[in-house]
Amino acid sequence: MTACASPPDFQLRSRPHPEVAFAESVPHLRPRMSETTRPGGLTALAVLHFVFGGKRIADTIGFVALRSRHDQMDGDKKPRELVDAVDATVFTTTSVLAVLTGLATIAAGIGCLKLRARLGRRLGTVAALSMIGVTIAYAMLLRGTRAGDFTLLTIVQLLFPLLTLFLLNVTFKDEFVR
């Protein structure tokens, strides 16, 4: 029984085994006592990715809708000032970037759930960095207007991407094993 169950030796001899030291130096090849399980925090982070990615897209759609109704606005000065503050090229670029960031954030959430290094950690890092960029860009674009500025709300918006950067690259760095 034992002889039948063992793998054929000639195949193994043709390729040398990796050294044990090599396997231990690479985090995702470290021997584990049990099957890989996703930490609760990573699951929560994935869910937050969906929430914040969706919010980013919804915000951008709202902003685009606001701009498309620009001419019909007459009473409310606040949104009008908000739209006037941004010129067309910058508005389009920022909006496209914001939608892409939202989509990338959602994709990174899927990557976090599946523990994929590229889709989860790397794309998540890129998405978080671009989310920081988009948030700061909006704050700078609307600077000096009544509609917006660099306020504590901007810092609140920066909380999630900053936390994501820390979590993906420090706390959960070794969890992306696929």
Add this chain to the structure above:
Amino acid sequence: MNRRHTLQIAAYAARTSVRGGIGLVFLLLSLTFGLLVAHRMMQPIETMARLMVDPALYETEEGRRDAELRVLEQMTEQAKPVIAWMLPSTPGNAAEEDDEAARETRRKRPRLAVSTDKDTEKWATYLLEDRPGILSAIFLILLLGWPFVVAFGAFDLYAGDIASRQLRYQLLRADRSSIYFGRLLGLCITLVAVLSLLGLVVTVYLGLKLGAYPWGEMLLWALQGTLMMVVVSLPYTALCGWISTAAGGSFTSLTLASLAIGGVPLLASLGSLQFDSAQYVNWLLPWGFQSRLLHHDPLQQGLAIGGCLLQTAVFVWLGHRTFTRRDL
């Protein structure tokens, strides 16, 4: 209890607090709550200063800044009755009106009139004028909401692991007391870190954006306020720890902790409509005296700190008793 084990468990719990889903959501929730409270307090002031001070009217930047500071002073003066309303009146002044008719009148009057005695006014002046007023207002609002945030962070200290029986694996290496105190201490370290970060961000933002107060004064007051926030967090943490040891699961623990923390002031408010003495229900938790942590009188402040520490000791003792006796 093994001191080394306790410290090891505390350090591990604090370091890995965000590895659990609850810890991560707590971190995000607490920081968001604190910053939103600060934003809500500061936004009207910033907007009013911007609306009332037209830059075209001032030749220099300094002139405009002075005008903004005058607006801030006006707003602080207007905010004083609101802050005085939020602060509880001193028991000594309330005791002066001791006869039945006076008590009846006091009950019928709106609370604004009751609490605006001399001491409360002095207290409000201390908070708004002697100390950085905006920071004081932020700390007062935070004191009201922070207990619920603490409940969210502390409800699963033990309950989840008790329900899933995972604590049995830790019991092979450490005794129950070490686990109990270690986890509690770990959460306290996390709370201190979160509150310090919050205090630092708000203070730096306030200093850079408004520049209305001297840095030294603001940092000192922020340090004191943060310390008081930590002190007020302790009894609620211990209470949630006790509930967490007694509850059969995480959800039960969260529900019971929220009900206990929110139920006490609700019961006191509803009861005081009928009986004046029902207000003392608030003293079962720090609700009754926690705003005195920011009092101008050191004696009152000391008593409030003592009250918080005493309640912490009681809840820790109850939690430890439950944890060491229950089936794990």
